[in-house]
Amino acid sequence: MTYDGIAADLAAVGLAARGGFHPGPADAAPTTCRSVVLVGNVGPDFWPHFEAGRRDEPNALDSWTKRQVDRIAAKAGGWAVYPSDGPPYFPFQRWAMKAEPVHPSPIGMLIHPDFGLWHAYRAAICLHDALPLPARDERPSPCTDCADKPCLTTCPVGAFTGQGYDVPACAAHLRTEDGRDCVEQGCRARRACPVAGPDLYAAGQAAFHMRAFVAARD
Known part of the structure; x- marks a missing residue:
C-alpha cells in the first residue's frame, strides 16, 4: 500500500x-x-x-x-x-x-x-514499515501577516484573549438565546478568520460539533 x-x-x-x-x-x-x-x-x-x-x-x-x-x-x-x-x-x-x-x-x-x-x-x-511519505509543506502560519486578528475581537463574551480560552464563559453563552448564532453556524471567532472562507463546515456540521461541546459540559 x-x-x-x-x-x-x-x-x-x-x-x-x-x-x-x-x-x-x-x-x-x-x-x-x-x-x-x-x-x-x-x-x-x-x-x-x-x-x-x-x-x-x-x-x-x-x-x-x-x-x-x-x-x-x-x-x-x-x-x-x-x-x-x-x-x-x-x-x-x-x-x-x-x-x-x-x-x-x-x-x-x-x-x-x-x-x-x-x-x-x-x-x-x-x-510497521517506513512508507515513502510526501515532503512536509513548509509554508508559514497565515496568522503572521494578519494584522487585525478578528478572531480575538469577535467573540460576544470575549472568551479568547490570546493568552487563553475561557471555556466556562463560552459554554454559558452557548446555552442562551444570544448564543444561538454560534451554536447553529459555528463559533463566531472561528468564522471571523479570513482564511478558507469558502471551506466553512456544511449546514448542520458546525451545529453538531457545537451541541456536542455544550452537552459535554452539562
Missing part, C-alpha cells in the same frame, strides 16, 4: 490524508510504528458521508470514524489510533505540526494556510 493509496481510500469516505512522518523516540508513537499517516477532515467534504452512514449510537461521529479508518488501516497492513485513546493520550497536535504546515492560531486551534480553522484530526494510521 502506498500513501496515495491510503489517501484514495480515505477520500472515498470523505476523509483526508493529512501528511505523515517517520516517528522517533520523542514522538510518543506506538513502539512498533515506523510510519504515521494523519487522518482528518477538511471543510465540508466528509459531512455527507457521515450523515449517510451514521447510526443511532453514543459518540456517533467517533464510532463512524473508527469503522471507516480501522478498515482502511487494516487494508494498508497497519492499525489506527485515535485522539480519544488513553490516558495516556497520543500527542495529535504535535504529530500534526510534523506532518503539515499547521501552526497554533491566536485562539489556540491549529490553523492551516488553505483550510484555515475548518479542519480536524480524527485518527492516525500506524504502519
